Amino acid sequence: MTTYRNRPDLVAALVRDDRVHRDLYLSDELFALEQERLFANTWVFLGHASQVPEAGDFVTQEIAGRPLLMVRQPDGAVHVMYNRCAHKGTQLVTDESGNTGRFFRCPYHAWTYKLDGAPLGLPLKNGYEGTQLKACESGQGLSVVKHVKVYRDFVFVRLADAGPSFEDYFGDVLGALDNMVDRSPEGKLTVGGGVLRNIVHCNWKMYLENINDTVHPMSTHESATKAAEALWEGHAPTDPKPMAMEQILPFGSGYEFFDKMGGRVFANGHSVLGVNFSIHSNYAQLPEYEAAMQAAHGVERATNILQRSPQNSVLYPSLSVKGSPQAIRVIRPLAANRTLIEAWSFRAAGAPALLFERAMSYNRLVFSPMSVVAHDDVHLFESIQQGLRAGGNEWVSLHRNHDPAETQQATVTTNGTNELLMRNQFRAWAKAMTVEATA
Amino acid sequence: MNDPRDFIAHEAALLDERRFDDWLALFADDGHYWVPLLGAAQADPFSHNSLAYEDRLLLQLRVERLKNPRAHSQHPASHSQHVLQPSRIEEEAADEVRLRTPFLYVEARGDDQILLSGTARHHLIRTPTGWSIREKRIDLLNATRALPAIQLFI
Ligand code: FES
Ligand SMILES: [Fe+2]
Numbered sequence: 159m160t161t162y163r164n165r166p167d168l169v170a171a172l173v174r175d176d177r178v179h180r181d182l183y184l185s186d187e188l189f190a191l192e193q194e195r196l197f198a199n200t201w202v203f204l205g206h207a208s209q210v211p212e213a214g215d216f217v218t219q220e221i222a223g224r225p226l227l228m229v230r231q232p233d234g235a236v237h238v239m240y241n242r243c244a245h246k247g248t249q250l251v252t253d254e255s256g257n258t259g260r261f262f263r264c265p266y267h268a269w270t271y272k273l274d275g276a277p278l279g280l281p282l283k284n285g286y287e288g289t290q291l292k293a294c295e296s297g298q299g300l301s302v303v304k305h306v307k308v309y310r311d312f313v314f315v316r317l318a319d320a321g322p323s324f325e326d327y328f329g330d331v332l333g334a335l336d337n338m339v340d341r342s343p344e345g346k347l348t349v350g351g352g353v354l355r356n357i358v359h360c361n362w363k364m365y366l367e368n369i370n371d372t373v374h375p376m377s378t379h380e381s382a383t384k385a386a387e388a389l390w391e392g393h394a395p396t397d398p399k400p401m402a403m404e405q406i407l408p409f410g411s412g413y414e415f416f417d418k419m420g421g422r423v424f425a426n427g428h429s430v431l432g433v434n435f436s437i438h439s440n441y442a443q444l445p446e447y448e449a450a451m452q453a454a455h456g457v458e459r460a461t462n463i464l465q466r467s468p469q470n471s472v473l474y475p476s477l478s479v480k481g482s483p484q485a486i487r488v489i490r491p492l493a494a495n496r497t498l499i500e501a502w503s504f505r506a507a508g509a510p511a512l513l514f515e516r517a518m519s520y521n522r523l524v525f526s527p528m529s530v531v532a533h534d535d536v537h538l539f540e541s542i543q544q545g546l547r548a549g550g551n552e553w554v555s556l557h558r559n560h561d562p563a564e565t566q567q568a569t570v571t572t573n574g575t576n577e578l579l580m581r582n583q584f585r586a587w588a589k590a591m592t593v594e595a596t597a
Numbered sequence: 598m599n600d601p602r603d604f605i606a607h608e609a610a611l612l613d614e615r616r617f618d619d620w621l622a623l624f625a626d627d628g629h630y631w632v633p634l635l636g637a638a639q640a641d642p643f644s645h646n647s648l649a650y651e652d653r654l655l656l657q658l659r660v661e662r663l664k665n666p667r668a669h670s671q672h673p674a675s676h677s678q679h680v681l682q683p684s685r686i687e688e689e690a691a692d693e694v695r696l697r698t699p700f701l702y703v704e705a706r707g708d709d710q711i712l713l714s715g716t717a718r719h720h721l722i723r724t725p726t727g728w729s730i731r732e733k734r735i736d737l738l739n740a741t742r743a744l745p746a747i748q749l750f751i
Contacts, residue, residue, distance in 0.1 A: 351646035352634045355743035381668035385661035389654065402655055498743050503646060518646045527744040528632060528649040530659055536746050537670035 162187050166592040173588040176560040176581065177553045180546040183361035188591075189494040196475060196590040197222035198317040200426070201327050203477040203488055204228055206502075207236050207311040208348035209255065214273060217255045220490075221315065225249055226303065228313060229258075231273050238303040238315055239275045244296045262300075275300030310339045311347060321593075322426075330569065331428035334471030338481040340463045341513070342506035343454035347484070350505040351518045354526045358499055360539035362475075362491035363587070365499060368535060369470045369478050369487070370431050370579035372416035373558075375409050378538060382531050383410030398442065401519050405483075408437035409531060417575045419469060425568040427474030427586025429579045433571065436469035438482045447510050454508070472579075474586055484517040487525065495543050501525035556581050601694045601721050602684040604728045608719075609679035609700075612750050617660040620750070624653055625722060625729045632751065636715065636740035648740060648747075659750075675706040675748040684719075692723040693731075702751050711745055714738045 162169050162185070169191070172179040181188060202221050209217045210230040217228045218241055225241040227250065241249045243264040250262045250271070261278050262271045270278040277299040280286070291297040305316035307324040312335055314324060321327075339347055358365060368374065375383075386406045390399070399407070420433040432438075443464070451460035467482040478487040484506060490498040501524075503517035524531045546554070559576035565585070572578055604623075611620040624630075632648040633639035642650040651659070662668050682699040689695075695718065702713045715737040721728045735751045 351644070352741070354634065354646060354648070355741075357743045357745045359745075377667075378669065381662045381665035382658070384665055384667075385658045388661060389658055400654060402658075406658075515643070522646055522648070522650060523655075526648050528747045530655070530662065533670040533746050533748055534668065537672075 162191060169591050170588050173584045174553075175562065175565075176557045177555050178584050180552050180554060182584070182587070183364060183543065183546055183554075184494060186494050189491070191591060192491065193222040195593065196587065197491075199321050199590045199593055200475055201305075201307065201314045201316050201322075201324055202475070203473065203486075204238060204306075204313045204315050206347070206349045207308055207313060210236065212257060214257045214259050215255070216251060216258055218249075218251060218253070222317060224317065226315070227251065227300075229273055232260075236306070236308050236313055237274055238306045238313070240301040240303070242301065243269060244271075244277065244299055244301075245269050245280075250300075271300050275302050310335055310345075327426055328428060328473060329424055329426070331424045331430065331471060331473055334430060334468065334473070334479045334481060337463060337466050338479055338484060338486075338504070340455065341451075341481060341484065341509065343450040343508035345454075346507040347504040348507070349502055350514060351503045351521075354501040354521055356499045356501075356525070356527050356532075356536070357492075358497050358536050358539055359495055360497060360536075360543040361494055362489050362497040363583070364539050364542060365497055366472065366475065366478070366489055366583060367580045368539065369472055370421070370429055370583075372419070372421075372431065372469075372574050373413065374535075374538075375411070375416065376413065378534050379409045379531055381534060382406060386410070401516065402523055404441060405516075405520050405523055406531065408440070411437065413575065417573050419574040420571065421574050421576060421579050422569065422571045423579055423582040425586075426589075427583045428472055429474075429582060430468050430471045431574065431579060432467070432469035434574075436467055438467040438469065438480065441467075441482065441516065444510055444512060447513070450508055472583070474583060475590075480520075482516075483520045484513055485521050485525075499525070556584070601686070601696055601719075601728055604721065605684045605696060605698050605717075605719060606681060608730070608733075609681055613677050613679055615674075615676070617663060617750075621653070621656055621660055623728075623730050624656065624733075625724075625731050626653065628653060628730045629732050630656055630750070631732060631734045632737065632740070633734070634740055636738065637736040648737070648744075663749075670746070670748060673707045675704055677705075677749045678703045681717075687718075694721050694723075694728075695719065696721070700751075704747060704749055706748065711747070713744075713747070713751060715740075715751075717751075 172182055204219055205217050205228050213230050213232045215230045219226050227239045227241040229237050231237055243250055245267055248264050248266040250264055269280040272278050303315050307314045339345055390403055419436055422430045422433050471479040476489050484504040486502045488500040492498055501521040503521050505514045556577045564570055564578055608623055630651045631642055634646050634648055639645055680701040684696045684698040687695040687697055698717045700717055704711050715735055718734040720732040722731050
């Protein structure tokens with residue numbers, strides 16, 4: 159049943175000013191269109207350059223249903239190609255990562271390619287004399303992704319030929335990545351400690367909405383925070399806390415705390431939650447680390463960098479950043495009702511080991527499949543996915559603090575519990591979904 | 598229960614009976630529960646992350662959370678079944694022993710069931726009242742892959 163493919167008006171009508179239609183979360187057809195359009199037209203996070211330090215290092219990753227290959231070149235550049243042999247389509251490599259040496263060799267009929275995808279050789283060469291191979295696509299080597307941006311070692315791709323430039327698309331929200339990288343006195347991060355991977359049976363947009371939802375922690379996370387509070391009872395507020403307590407207890411903060419932390423939206427669905435402070439603001443500071451930061455950046459700038467610790471920054475549609483504690487989540491949609499969520503930890507060059515420990519601890523406590531905090535989130539996402547099938551009310555409310563004037567400016571700063579941060583995501587969704595992909 | 602192999606069977610049975618307080622009491626004060634993210638290939642819990650690496654404080658937090666009626670993910674409640682192969686003693690000294698126990702683990706909730714497999718490795722120490730767990734390490738077969746929520750204790 160095709161309803162939406164050729165009807166941009168129907169797609170646009172799913173996103174109203176203050177609510178969205180349930181089909182956004184349920185429709186397989188819309189999911190397919192998202193893969194073709196939204197995830198092709200926008201800049202999507204692929205990986206981090208530190209995953210491929212040496213020439214020939216590669217990482218495989220699927221984006222929008224396309225198998226891709228990120229490869230370090232002999233000249234140090236990072237290239238992205240389609241992981242598809244030019245001959246018959248075999249994936250050149252099927253490991254998650256590795257080193258291919260100086261060229262790729264297809265396991266099927268041994269066609270070979272340079273690290274940049276250019277054709278190198280093939281067996282029975284004579285058999286191709288007089289044929290049109292060279293002139294056609296199959297003779298050109300691997301298809302390359304033309305629009306690749308390596309921003310401070312974070313690698314993004316735009317699969318569609320036409321579309322906004324990287325800088326125009328992200329704009330000021332790139333400050334969130336800057337802040338995370340600047341927390342290294344040497345300005346360098348490396349991925350460390352592996353990636354925690356969760357399968358969640360809900361639509362990816364629901365997960366992304368929740369990243370900006372500050373009203374749920376009190377009720378959703380009550381079981382975890384009450385247990386933590388009971389175990390911590392009797393301690394003075396100034397007592398040094400074990401890292402796990404330092405990280406879990408703030409989830410129990412009240413509505414006022416979350417409201418006052420503030421939020422900001424940017425054009426194209428991006429946002430920063432916690433522009434004033436966040437649940438990460440009160441982690442113990444380390445004097446030797448502060449000194450290293452001041453030596454690198456000067457006192458004033460070092461203070462600015464360290465004081466800025468938003469709850470979450472969303473680089474729509476696939477990346478969520480926590481500068482402190484140096485962690486990101488990557489949202490990788492698998493189906494309308496199935497999403498892969500990855501939690502990555504980073505080491506900051508020149509910073510003490512404690513920072514890395516913090517990133518790993520936070521990810522383990524909050525984003526692991528065995529998390530003590532996320533079980534309740536995940537259960538509720540899966541519950542929503544079921545609940546939305548109910549008839550009667552086909553709409554999801556995003557009314558909180560709706561102001562008809564809010565669409566007049568690209569960047570708006572607001573209170574932390576405003577559902578504007580979610581409305582902004584859906585407006586970007588509607589925009590990207592009604593533009594035809596060009597590749 | 599002098600034979601540590603009986604202790605291993607008992608420990609799993611407590612979990613499957615949801616006797617979490619009794620289970621927690623089996624841990625030594627410095628005891629840890631560890632599920633490395635690299636499974637059997639992981640050397641330590643510090644240079645690489647883990648699906649879980651918990652001391653008694655965190656285990657206690659989990660157990661208390663499970664008792665809270667607002668532990669939403671426990672509506673309906675999860676139940677587990679450990680299917681253990683015979684434990685093999687890896688190392689034995691006067692007052693401590695290390696064992697490995699291959700297992701299948703099933704966790705059921707509502708209509709859903711997840712199946713995990715791997716090897717549990719116990720480091721037990723002898724106390725005046727019997728064996729106690731210094732470390733329970735679970736090497737999952739597919740630890741590095743994407744997993745759904747695991748609600749109870751493997
Ligand atoms: S498919 Fe790759 S060489 Fe034939
Ligand atoms: Fe949450």
